[in-house]
Amino acid sequence: MSPQSAYPSCRQRLVQAGTVRRATTRPRAAPQVPNLLQASSSSPLSPRDAIYSRAVATVRSPSPSPSAPRPGRLAFARRRRTISIPKEQQIMAVEQQQQGGEEAFEEVDPTGRFGRYADVLGLGSVKKVYRGFDQEEGIEVAWNRVRLRALADRDPGMVDRLHAEVRLLRSLHHRHIIGFHKVWLDRDAGVLNFITEVCTSGSLREYRQRHRHVSVKALKKWARQILEGLNHLHNHDPCIIHRDLNCSNVFINGNNGQQTAGLTPPRHVSQVKIGDLGLAAIVDKTHVAHTILGTPEFMAPELYTETYTESVDIYSYGMCVLEMVTREVPYAECGSVVQIFHNVTRGVPPAALKRLKDPELRGFIERCIGQPRNRPSAAELLQDPFFSGIGEDDDDAITDAASVVAAAGSPVPRPRSYVDDLAGLRLD
Template sequence: MPCVIPDPSDEDAEPFVETDPTARYGRYADMLGSGSVKKVYRGFDQVEGIEVAWNQVRLRSFIDDGPMIGRLYAEVRLLRSMKHENIIELYNMWTDEETQTLNFITEVCTSGNLREYRKKHRHVSLKAVKKWSKQILMGLEYLHTHEPCIIHRDLNCSNIFINGNVGQVKIGDLGLAAIVGKSHAAHSILGTPEFMAPELYEEEYTELVDIYSFGMCVLEMVTLEIPYSECDSIAKIYRKVTAGVRPQAMNKVKDPEVRAFIERCLAQPRARPSASQLLRDAFFDSLKEDMVDLANQN
């Protein structure tokens, strides 16, 4: 199917800054987001007629960092194998040798990340938070029961994305994910300090570190406060986390059901439930009751 690059002389057409080697995908100038490793631009799939996210990494920045480049390509390979409604989908990837950039096209979530979405919409019911939480757990269950097992290792509200018009949540940014196989054990220290489980610092952990991070995500969704924001250094966060001191944001959680659910997620590894177990938790029973009521009405 032919793809047409917008004509610069057409005043109504939005020009592409660049296109992929097949000319199917075009990149616009405006940025959707950026991180320490990559920049994400708004893009367009001319075949499907849909907007996409054009992720771009300048490999020249990491020319002396083989492990980092390896992680970047690992993210792309991981994404390519992921097929789940709560995981960001990868459509295409290529390396531009001339500009030394790794480019990959992923689906775009219309409302951005969950952190910014929650800040924008401050009045949200507990029911909505439960719906988002359940979808995050469904994505984690998919990763953790994948063969081989995959640990995200950097789950937080800035790399969980949402289509606000339908309330659909998707986990993204698998750049720090680890494929751990049958042992379910990993050893390197990576992640966002405020969301890192204590055992991550001890360099001996399993996929249950993602459950701890998920608990912190629920805390942020409920309180609109990033955990441990009272700390002004990573060292102070580390001391509190390893000592088992909860973030001050926990004091804002007045609902005993919510507080107990978060505490289950933050428990010691041996007592911490899996994603599959949490999906069966009584915390989500009210969502089932809503579905039963809806079925009865019909």
């Protein structure tokens, strides 16, 4: 026996001790990588397999490095960028438009001449007025939109009639009537659009609320300008009845008025214009209309009978003068439209009329709101002594309109006049 066979090798001694298994001819299968989270005590791993399993698990499931964000954080960062970038771009675009003075049109008319901005200048029951622009003349205009779907459902022919009426109104040219530029019908949207001139100081109601101290002479000048516009409408062939005259439908250029002719040096007077002619009625030679439309506080009693003439505009005009003086909407003391109707049809005058201390002013308004057969025409009112002397260049002391109105709760006694006859007016 050789010395090597007399002494067993190190592997033989380990095999004899049971530490290492004896090699067999069957190939050893690749070690299975166990699930370390679900390892059970019934199948323990040998030290060697455990070391190998940990090594494989480490290679296949590397821990995220500090420099690389975790998958959840990466997705969140991408979502933030997707939302914030367009928002920032929109803000930058708006700022650029503001800095450059550029505004985008919401829509344009069929010819492409007039554009509409999103700014709303006024809002009524059937109409909304937007700020517009005339690209041909380079001036701002008023873009009026009238919703016609409700009217069309009730009377299919009303849309065509209203369109024809507004086309005729476009032919009106008077310095105290808002000028028409264009009108067209959008049948798909059920909207009647028309373009008018825009006044710089807004409606007379808004202007009067902003400026409390206005002289009686200035109010008379405004009142005469409104009458001149009404006279033009009523003398038109065919006659045109406004039907919705009130201080919110009368507009004013208060910062660049017209020159008063015949005066040296010439004086500048704020210019008043009648607007909102979308509800105007064009009547035949009988001057009789039938449709009930208007603002309750300014509607004449006979409007509710569905048969009336252009004298209803004189009644509304009288209420406008009352509001100009008192800065109070007629029948403001009424809590509902029903109560207004009750007072109007029974001849109960507005409470504001009772507070007028100037008998000349109160008498002028009462003549306007009297019975239809007693109301003067616009041409007759223009010759009324109420307007005498307002165009003369004198140095009379300025009388504030507020001084001719008594405080609320202190009515001024007045003599019986035409307004009392309204109490006897019967509506059949």
